[in-house]
């Protein structure tokens with residue numbers, strides 16, 4: 297059995313160790329090479345949590361590392377890492393995409409093209425959908441477009457139509473890949489092994505939903521990192537590398553196309569690059585051919601992001617509190633003012649009423665009949681002659 301030789305293992309272990317003590321998650325445990333290197337540099341209080349969807353890889357890694365009490369492993373696709381509580385608050389995450397040399401060498405479920413091998417292409421034998429079921433259910437033209445995008449598979453729609461026809465009748469073997477390509481290139485291909493390899497890889501990526509797995513898992517891992525924690529990604533293929541690079545840029549806020557605020561400012565950086573891109577050395581490539589196309593990228597979650605977040609939240613809460621207190625105070629003042637104005641209005645009304653009453657009494661006293669009666673009582677015989685008594689006042693007299 298060929299053991300997978302981990303790429304840039306020492307460098308990655310060193311970069312993750314710098315974060316400090318805590319849990320480190322190897323999301324693509326494989327044969328455990330990177331995890332073993334990590335355990336060799338981390339201190340006694342650290343933990344390494346390995347995930348893999350391939351049960352055979354897990355069995356190998358467990359046999360290799362289970363003697364170390366700091367090692368823990370789970371059988372799961374990495375897109376489900378948020379269902380593993382142990383991964384929360386981790387110091388570091390590592391993704392080493394693709395498949396291992398052992399999986400290729402042992403032709404795990406038809407990963408490599410050897411004559412007469414049944415094509416299954418699932419990393420996890422428990423996954424419900426293998427290549428055949430996907431081909432039976434698919435629209436061949438749509439699948440063809442997907443293969444072209446994933447690995448530049450030429451004439452991919454014709455190839456997929458051929459494969460779908462075979463899948464409807466029987467299980468597929470690696471020979472069917474060749475006949476499918478020949479149906480698209482009846483006069484033969486310029487580089488047959490290369491086209492076969494690209495077709496096989498693109499089909500494997502579809503069966504295992506590899507790009508969606510990355511799209512889900514990388515942001516989830518960043519979300520579970522502690523501030524100051526690091527996320528390392530190793531890619532081997534241009535499509536997954538472009539995807540990973542853009543995801544990392546978006547996560548740390550190094551995204552030039554990100555929407556800006558009204559003042560034209562970009563959102564605050566959530567992290568920084570530790571390694572924008574690093575390739576393995578010539579020596580490593582010479583001793584490990586798989587390292588040839590590898591690219592390492594590492595980001596760090598902003599330190600103080602949590603503190604900043606807490607302070608920001610506190611500031612926001614205080615602001616909202618102050619605004620609410622202000623509103624309540626204004627409302628109370630308003631009610632008090634209204635009550636005062638009501639009181640003043642009723643006092644004014646009472647005052648006006650008593651003035652009216654006084655005027656009415658004065659007017660009543662001046663009525664000619666009243667004046668005449670008083671004069672008679674005082675001894676005047678003919679008061680209407682002696683006094684100039686005005687015509688009776690017809691103004692209504694209020695009681």
Ligand SMILES: C[S@@+](CC[C@H](N)C(=O)[O-])C[C@H]1O[C@@H](n2cnc3c(N)ncnc32)[C@H](O)[C@@H]1O
Nearest residue numbers: 302324326327328329330348349350373374509
């Ligand atoms: C390149 S190998 C990793 C090798 C490993 N770093 C080592 O040192 O041995 C990639 C591993 O990731 C696993 N893998 C790929 N996609 C996965 C996914 N979505 N979820 C979990 N494991 C995955 C594969 O089964 C394979 O074992």
